[in-house]
Amino acid sequence: MNYEAVIGLEVHVQVRTASKMFTRVAAGFGAPENSLTDPVVLALPGALPVMNREALNQVVKAGLMLGCAIAPVCKWDRKNYFYPDSPKNYQISQYDNPICVGGSVEIELPGASRNVMGAHRAVALTRIHLEEDVGKLTHGAGGSLIDFNRAGTPLMEIVSEPDLRSADEAFAYLTALKTIMIYGGISDCDMEKGQMRCDANVSIRPVGATALGTKVELKNLNSISFVRAGIAHEIRRQVSVVERGGAIVQETRDYDGQTGASQSLRSKEMAHDYRYFPDPDLMPVRVDEAWKARIRAGCPELPFDKQRRFLSEYQVPYTITSVLVPDRALSDFFEEAARLSGKPQAAGNWIANDLLRELGRAGIPLGASRVRPAHVAGLVKLVEAGAIPGPAAREVFAAMMETGEAPEVIVDRRGLRAGTDAGELEQWCREALAGDARSVADFKAGKDSAINAFKGPVMRAAKGKANPKLVDETLRRLLRDA
Amino acid sequence: MSRPADLDIDHVARLARISLSEEEKAAFSGQLGDVLAYIALLKEVDVSGVEPTAHAFPVENVWAEDVAQPGLPVEAALRNAPARRDNLFAVPKVVE
Amino acid sequence: MSAELIFKPITELASLLAEGKVSSVELMRAHVARTRAVDPRLQAFNSFDEADALSQAAASDGRRAAGASRGPLDGIPVGMKDVISVAGQPLTASSRMLANYVSPYDATVTRRLREAGAIIWGRLNLDEFAMGSSTENSATRTTGNPWDLTRVPGGSSGGSAAAVAAGEAAAALGSDTGGSIRQPAALCGVVGLKPTYGLVSRYGLIAFASSLDQIGPFARSVEDTAITLGAIAGHDPLDSTSLRNPIPDYRAGLDRPGATWKLGIAREYFAEGLDPEVAAAVERAVDHYRSIGCEIREVSLPHTKYAVGAYYIIATAECSSNLSRYDGVRYGHRSAEAADAVDLYFKSRAEGFGAEVKRRIILGTYVLSSGYYDAYYLRAQKVRTLIRRDFLNAFREVDAILTPTSPTAAFRKGERAADPLAMYLSDIYTIGVNLAGLPGISVPCGFTRGRLPIGLQIIGKPFGEADMLAIARAYERDHAWSAQHPEMNGA
Numbered sequence A: 001m002n003y004e005a006v007i008g009l010e011v012h013v014q015v016r017t018a019s020k021m022f023t024r025v026a027a028g029f030g031a032p033e034n035s036l037t038d039p040v041v042l043a044l045p046g047a048l049p050v051m052n053r054e055a056l057n058q059v060v061k062a063g064l065m066l067g068c069a070i071a072p073v074c075k076w077d078r079k080n081y082f083y084p085d086s087p088k089n090y091q092i093s094q095y096d097n098p099i100c101v102g103g104s105v106e107i108e109l110p111g112a113s114r115n116v117m118g119a120h121r122a123v124a125l126t127r128i129h130l131e132e133d134v135g136k137l138t139h140g141a142g143g144s145l146i147d148f149n150r151a152g153t154p155l156m157e158i159v160s161e162p163d164l165r166s167a168d169e170a171f172a173y174l175t176a177l178k179t180i181m182i183y184g185g186i187s188d189c190d191m192e193k194g195q196m197r198c199d200a201n202v203s204i205r206p207v208g209a210t211a212l213g214t215k216v217e218l219k220n221l222n223s224i225s226f227v228r229a230g231i232a233h234e235i236r237r238q239v240s241v242v243e244r245g246g247a248i249v250q251e252t253r254d255y256d257g258q259t260g261a262s263q264s265l266r267s268k269e270m271a272h273d274y275r276y277f278p279d280p281d282l283m284p285v286r287v288d289e290a291w292k293a294r295i296r297a298g299c300p301e302l303p304f305d306k307q308r309r310f311l312s313e314y315q316v317p318y319t320i321t322s323v324l325v326p327d328r329a330l331s332d333f334f335e336e337a338a339r340l341s342g343k344p345q346a347a348g349n350w351i352a353n354d355l356l357r358e359l360g361r362a363g364i365p366l367g368a369s370r371v372r373p374a375h376v377a378g379l380v381k382l383v384e385a386g387a388i389p390g391p392a393a394r395e396v397f398a399a400m401m402e403t404g405e406a407p408e409v410i411v412d413r414r415g416l417r418a419g420t421d422a423g424e425l426e427q428w429c430r431e432a433l434a435g436d437a438r439s440v441a442d443f444k445a446g447k448d449s450a451i452n453a454f455k456g457p458v459m460r461a462a463k464g465k466a467n468p469k470l471v472d473e474t475l476r477r478l479l480r481d482a
Numbered sequence B: 001m002s003r004p005a006d007l008d009i010d011h012v013a014r015l016a017r018i019s020l021s022e023e024e025k026a027a028f029s030g031q032l033g034d035v036l037a038y039i040a041l042l043k044e045v046d047v048s049g050v051e052p053t054a055h056a057f058p059v060e061n062v063w064a065e066d067v068a069q070p071g072l073p074v075e076a077a078l079r080n081a082p083a084r085r086d087n088l089f090a091v092p093k094v095v096e
Numbered sequence C: 001m002s003a004e005l006i007f008k009p010i011t012e013l014a015s016l017l018a019e020g021k022v023s024s025v026e027l028m029r030a031h032v033a034r035t036r037a038v039d040p041r042l043q044a045f046n047s048f049d050e051a052d053a054l055s056q057a058a059a060s061d062g063r064r065a066a067g068a069s070r071g072p073l074d075g076i077p078v079g080m081k082d083v084i085s086v087a088g089q090p091l092t093a094s095s096r097m098l099a100n101y102v103s104p105y106d107a108t109v110t111r112r113l114r115e116a117g118a119i120i121w122g123r124l125n126l127d128e129f130a131m132g133s134s135t136e137n138s139a140t141r142t143t144g145n146p147w148d149l150t151r152v153p154g155g156s157s158g159g160s161a162a163a164v165a166a167g168e169a170a171a172a173l174g175s176d177t178g179g180s181i182r183q184p185a186a187l188c189g190v191v192g193l194k195p196t197y198g199l200v201s202r203y204g205l206i207a208f209a210s211s212l213d214q215i216g217p218f219a220r221s222v223e224d225t226a227i228t229l230g231a232i233a234g235h236d237p238l239d240s241t242s243l244r245n246p247i248p249d250y251r252a253g254l255d256r257p258g259a260t261w262k263l264g265i266a267r268e269y270f271a272e273g274l275d276p277e278v279a280a281a282v283e284r285a286v287d288h289y290r291s292i293g294c295e296i297r298e299v300s301l302p303h304t305k306y307a308v309g310a311y312y313i314i315a316t317a318e319c320s321s322n323l324s325r326y327d328g329v330r331y332g333h334r335s336a337e338a339a340d341a342v343d344l345y346f347k348s349r350a351e352g353f354g355a356e357v358k359r360r361i362i363l364g365t366y367v368l369s370s371g372y373y374d375a376y377y378l379r380a381q382k383v384r385t386l387i388r389r390d391f392l393n394a395f396r397e398v399d400a401i402l403t404p405t406s407p408t409a410a411f412r413k414g415e416r417a418a419d420p421l422a423m424y425l426s427d428i429y430t431i432g433v434n435l436a437g438l439p440g441i442s443v444p445c446g447f448t449r450g451r452l453p454i455g456l457q458i459i460g461k462p463f464g465e466a467d468m469l470a471i472a473r474a475y476e477r478d479h480a481w482s483a484q485h486p487e488m489n490g491a
Ligand SMILES: [Mg+2]
Pocket: A082, A083, A084, A085, A086, A087, A088, A089, C327, C329
């Protein structure tokens, strides 16, 4: 029998704000242990929460970017459970009234090859709600230690419908979601810093069946690749259990990305009963049309929309757009260079190939690059105008990377400019034609390749500095007139 | 004293993370039975179409601007800690 | 001098201080002496910091000398219920759980009192975590009633009421979730005011039931109460439930000779269980209002009998969650016996909390637990709507409602300790006010034959504290109950 997987993802994303969700002490990563606390974070007696307006803005933005309905009124609920990393032993969250409902994430499935665009589809979302993060526990031999710096950081929980069918789709979903969050400035989604965390609910069923199988929750999937590997492993495990005549038990499993194995978390916890109820310390939130309009005005173009635009408007191939678009800054860099040069394809090539390669080699982020869009545009223009030959252009690019000087300056100083004296070039061409009457006759008789016979002598005369394109054009003009 | 029909005191005490002695369980069951019997009076109220009151005077959108302010110095944060190691709060082993 | 100082009203003390007839340090010394003399028997204070109080007094004298006095509270000792944070001072909630806890920050009311120049004086006893009506649930001590030390001072703010009645503090702050200011005020023969929900910031108050808790003043006169309330009221950005209503000058609006009001009497508040002596005293107070030209109207509060039930669902549900933070991890009592972190919770909380707190956490956990939420919590919140609606309907007809504060005068220690339900019913007249978020004040309105104080409760409209205080003053002006003080001779 063939089985298909049914997968739903719960993704927690830390929302980028200056202060915490319900108090104004700074939020951040990497500060000295327990240096980002206050009476609210530590749940000291008498402390009260006050919500962070910017965190709400950010979640409304995420909701609008993902096509969610924004609840006109939502409220805060307490989720009651005891754990040492949770200072109040309840988490302020949203239960039956999340701020965002529905919506979807557009994903791209793997294409036939890396150079071919794969199919796109929308993965349905259930909801997005806002809550607060917990502290960080480390387990040692003698006991456990707690740092509450992370506690109270605004946290967005994005819940998908059980709408994913494979580990690859889950990978594509997380990749797309991460790109969108970074585009919106909502989160940096650095999984290593815990800014994005994913739990997966996985079940299998015979292909064609509509009922859902028993689901297993996978936890601690702490990189996008581990999510893919963990889900793939879980699907195989479930299929093999069922094929051996076994039954899937509802449980939570921990996938170890290092060993590639998973194990059941034998939870000492009793059955969960979170005793949700409305938090009496907080007032409800109303998101009106004006607020939504204000946020919408600040929403960036979605990555896949931008990719479609690059493909159609600029005629830049998929191999290039698939490199440029996932990085908002890089795609902005490209658009600037395309606009300044008027030659998007050439600009795209330089950026996606040479620029990224050189930055990568030097370990420099785009923001710190000495080469700016105007440099790329200038270089493209020089090449297009025939002012410098191809090999020289590479040399100019390398020099720009190093010095940040304008390409024109580099070309002139290094004497790289092509023999641009049109009269001189024409003279060399005339001499070449005069010296090979037979090839002239061949060309006139319709043998186009005969033109190549003149190029060698012209290049020799120009000592290699003539622009091949210009040589070709000049020869054709003269042949036409001859 | 009346024992409540469906108050499973062991279960509830577990949810509340309080260990109760046998005497406490017996006493609380009886006392809370009385209270619950009294509270049952509420069942006679017709609440159809009545909205619940969460706040006596609700207002919306009570928030603060996102401007970071200084918090507690580390020593003040840990001052009341029953146990610490360096600048971390220490607890007995968390058994997963 | 000092013996005469301790029962003087704040208004008079302020004049003496302004005229230089007494210094704040002398005044503070008088209160320290009085406390040292009577508190070993009264047991109102969990702790006090004499050196700190005297240095605050010296600072007040310095301001006055420099012509920078901050008003009528500058240099006046104000006691604090031991659930209100004072930076650098213990904050115990009268619980073993917080026996060694020191708060690192000031509550907003503490900060406001300091800004008014008041001396933050002592930590006053209460029922553990403010849960109770007799202060017998304290884990630290049993406070007596200054009028009869064998009796309770009421609760949960029993220490605050007793300290003010006994002259240990000129005023005090308490907190009121279901009557915890008004009931002990009535039982101790002082004035106690519970503000409209949202008038006074809860930031820094140990939460019992967040949607019901309010901090309010105790004092020996209506005017002193108005002054103290004025100092602590007002919007606080650190409390999301704090409201932005403007704060009038409560003291300035107090005396309105010739003013009359329409006052309501609710039949439901004069029902069975009401002690006849209390009923008679309240009826005499009503007669007084009639005699000065007020119109007395009967109003109906038909959902009154459901108030205690709704209250015990809502208050315990909220407390079960609010008290989850007391787990021995970051602060508070930690069991020495714990084998692991989960065990730590069970044992620390078992050892740290007293019986009533455990009982309420259990009840609150139960009513919120899976399968019971709708039947209990949601239904109680709906009944709360009906109770609130009753009051708002009544306030279309009247300016305030007059009721007994407590069905009985102070009862004997131990009398109701074994019967939680009987204890809960002590709050039958005060609880509705909390559910509806209204202001209420208890003023002394006489004594029983056994010389125990009786309280009259005046319930005001939302944010109607100014009128409510003026109505209280219109009674007090003609009744010198507050000139009588307990002798403190008993037991
Ligand atoms: Mg915890």
